[in-house]
Amino acid sequence: MQTTAFAVVAILAAFAAADSAKSNSAFKTDVSNYVLDDSSYSYCNPGYPSAQSYAPLPGAKLELVQAVVRHGDRTPVNYIPNDDSTWNCNEIEEETYLHGTGESEKNTTGSFRQVIAIPKWNQKYGFSNKIWKGSCEEGELTDHGKRQHNILGTQLRAIYVDKLGYLPKELNSTDEVYLRTTYIWRTKNSAESLLGALWPKRGIAPKDAILLHTYPKRIETMYGNTDMCPQINTIMAQLVASDGYQKFLRDQGPLMAKLSDIMDVHGSSWKEGWDGYFDVLNARQCHGFKLPCKHIDGVQNSTQCASAADVAQVTHNANYEWAYKYRDSPQAQNLTRLYIGSFVGTLRDQMQDRIAGHTGSLKLALYSAHDSTVWPLLSVLDAGDRQSLWPPYASNLIFELWKQQNGSRVVRVIFNGEVLNLRNAWCDMNACPVEKFFKHIDAFIPSDIANECSN
Helix, strand or coil: CCCCCCCHHHHHHHCHHHHCCCCCCCCCCCCCCCCCCCCCCCCCCCCCCCCCCCCCCCCEEEEEEEEEEECCCECCCCCCCCCCCEECCCCCCCEECCCCCCCCCCCCCCCEECCCCCCCCECCECCHHHCCEECCCCCCECHHHHHHHHHHHHHHHHHHHHHCCCCCCCCCCHHHEEEEECCCHHHHHHHHHHHHHHCCCCCCCHHHCCCEEECCHHHCCCCCCCCCCCHHHHHHHHHHHCHHHHHHHHHCHHHHHHHHHHHCCCCHHHCCCCHHHHHHHHHHHHCCCCCCEEEECCEEEEEEECCHHHHHHHHHHHHHHHHHHHHHCCCHHHHHHHHHHHHHHHHHHHHHHHHCCCCCCCCEEEEEECHHHHHHHHHHHCECHHHHCCCCCCCEEEEEEEEECCCCEEEEEEECCEECCECCCCCCCCCEEHHHHHHHHHCCCCCCHHHHHHC
């Protein structure tokens, strides 16, 4: 990826209007145990770690940093009919080429730059009237999303390179970094943007390439793999059918019916949950786009439109839905175990290998994934209410492994720039003894995932 210096102030100022569209009141539903106040919540931008507020653990040595991040700002993953918005993703471009695997091999194909083309609709052929305008695919990382991760990389450099001297100023050995993304394009571009700012002078020679590990979709573990683990869908169906969740759907049914009519969306996925509405509305609100209005015979009716208050209530409903499913319901631990437990095991094993001295020169492990990665991990840790809301774009969950002078080790967990707060205070996340940390997360790691997924 071609990278340039991004001005943090200018970037954030450009999206100030989006942040001003936060909820302005604390909603209450009578759904059991849900009284979270998300009145000051913003989905559009995360909190970033800050070198000014960051402090190393006194008398301890940092041994490993694991960063699990959500991709940055993206286009919606759900289409709606009659969408006249314009999404552009071509200010920061990616060039690729193919070459042989030997270090001596150079560019053998010439470079290529992918362009998303959405032609003007001609009713005689094509389907370009079924998508928005611009230069973006569905769910694609926007230019702002790339800048968000560039900011995050800059902040991480200020902490781990400039302040601590833990990471090198220049990456001369890629063995010090492990990178994994999902197969989905936006997670790859997010990681490229972050690492491009963490080490801004890296070259493009094959020998300098950071290995980007990606599991095949069929065996992915950084989110719930329902193809390999149908038990996830079984538990989810039970949750949706529960009396408490059905009451929640009935209570909020008038809003769902209103938005379904305005957006002309139908089907079971639009009737059993709020994530589709959350996606369509928040993606637009983050960019200051006009919210959807009802169309009659292809003509927009400006008197029937979604409102900022609707977005706030949808956001509140979506926050309840996820907290209930993955943290608060009777089935939450089992669901979360199947959904993200294998990846929790990956993080644990990597820490254990570092303690045992089996990770070589590895210092940073970066996992670029999704909200459906970060949020279940927060549930595993039993994060407090304020940090259990839908993870904003570019959310960052950082695990630090420290060795103290007496030889013991502790784990520090930082979420969006703040030490993680817990509901039940089972451990101090500023310095949790690694044995206690492992004991807690071990309850979420399947011993036989294939067997648990089939039963």
